[in-house]
Amino acid sequence: MTDQIDTRLPTVDARIYARGGLDILSRGEVAKLRDASTGIHDLLRGCALAVLTSGSASDDPRAARELYPDFDIEVQQQDRGVRIELRNAPAMAFVDGELIRGVADLLFAVVRDLAYTTIELREGGSRDLLSSEGITDAVFGLLRNARILYPTDPNLVVCWGGHSINREEYVYTKQVGYELGLRSLDICTGCGPGAMKGPMKGATIAHAKQRRRRTRYIGITEPGIIAAESPNPIVNNLVIMPDIEKRLEAFVRLGHGIIVFPGGVGTAEEILYLLGILLREENADLPFPLILTGPTSAAPYFEQIDRFLRLTLGEIATSRYEIIVADPAKVATRMAEGIARVREHRKAHRDSFFFNWSIDIPLAFQQPFVPSHEAMAALDLHHGRKPHELAADLRRAFSGIVAGNVKEDGMRRIEEFGPFEIHGDDDMMQSLDALLRAFVEQRRMKIAGEYKPCYRVVT
Secondary structure (H helix, E strand, C coil): CCCCCCCCCEEEEEEECCCCCCCCCCCCHHHHCCCHHHHHHHHHHHHHHHHHHHCCCCCCCHHHHHCCCCCEEEEEEEEEEEEEEEEEEEEHCCCCCCHHHHHHHHHHHHHHHHHHHHHHCCCCCCCCCCHHHHHHHHHHHHHHHHCCCCCCCCCEEEEEECCCCCCHHHHHHHHHHHHHHHCCEEEEEECCCCCCCCCHHHHHHHHHHHHCCCCCCEECCCHHHHHHCCCCCCCCEEECCCCHHHHHHHHHHHEEEECCCCCCCCHHHHHHHHHHHHHCCHHCCCCCCCEECHHHHHHHHHHHHHHHHHHCHHHHHHHCEEEEEHHHHHHHHHHHHHHHHHHHHHCCCCCCCCCCCCCCCCHHHCCCCCCCCHHHHHCCCCCCCHHHHHHHHHHHHHHHHHHHHHHHHHHHHHHCCCCCEEEECHHHHHHHHHHHHHHHHHHCCCCCCCCCCEEEEEE
8 A cells, every 4th residue: 555645735724804905895895706606706716826826937827726726715894894714825925824914915905906896897887898988997996996096206117028038138127127216216017927027126126225115016917817927026016907908008007108128929919009009190299118128138039029010010110119238227217218208298288197198098909809719810910001900900919829828718718729820911920920939939938848839820
């Protein structure tokens, strides 16, 4: 008889009480969070588990659930406020039996945002999600409810980039973050590892040197992403948007400038989203600093991105971004100068410093895209379209690949029906295929393991 080895990871049962960002919930909100029939409880459980495994190196959305199959969470309302019961929670989130404070704050952010979404943004809620104005109002409401809209001078830099980057690129993101922090600029990212963590880590040192006490390291995610990209431990303001489109709008409305580091399909999606908006005639005079940067070794990466953008969106697209290689101080200086122009523009046009109302985001960029095989095959990727219209469909193509790579729904579709097919003009498809192949060869699709493409570019 052979003794069986217990391979289960250590877990903890705990009871914790809300403070700060989550004071109370209504009985209706608590009931919805506990209702297993609507899928909200499963969503809460998945997002909570992602937070409790913060710092995980995996980008498989199923990994944490498989490691902690018996984990559960229950939200309760009582006279003294909100109480959360955790059962079989990952022991890595605790120290001497106490939940790490930063993890607790992120956990309550999860409860806060999902509670708000279930009441305000679900069918029958008070928000109009069929109009552009209504969607923007919903994004504003979520950010305000998360208490991250501060009427202070513009200083928030959004940093985009891949979760799967090499060591040299990661160190470079920290160097840029350090230079931004020395100039008293705060950081907002997608909240995960890699290029989302590095700028925050660099900024923490610089902020400490400048004796800045009120610092913001904002992480904006959505339920389909957070399970694959757990929040990094530096995030001190977490916001969970309902879908990728509202997440992208939140970045653009909240940030005062954007820096793009090397990344994969998710980063390409973000670039196309922003350029598609900035290339609209309505936004032609709107200052919005956009810098693409990386170490010397990343120069070929940005050259390929630049060629792809020129081919698809035209030379006009290059006027909206600047590429800076291997010069963190220059990146930070140019960003600070750009944000100063943003400040003056908003003062002149009486726009708020904390939420960019002036930028025009059309409904086509706001409506959620469900990447089914039919929807992916139907994307209109052909020349002759207006740049912002083509950018919208290109963004959807990359969004579908992201879903097939790291989102559980997308992964299930691929397992059942095979790879997505992407059609378009030959030269565009050849350029897209070359770009995606480069992402695979440079291991930008997955953190670990062999990558099996979830797509097929038809040429």
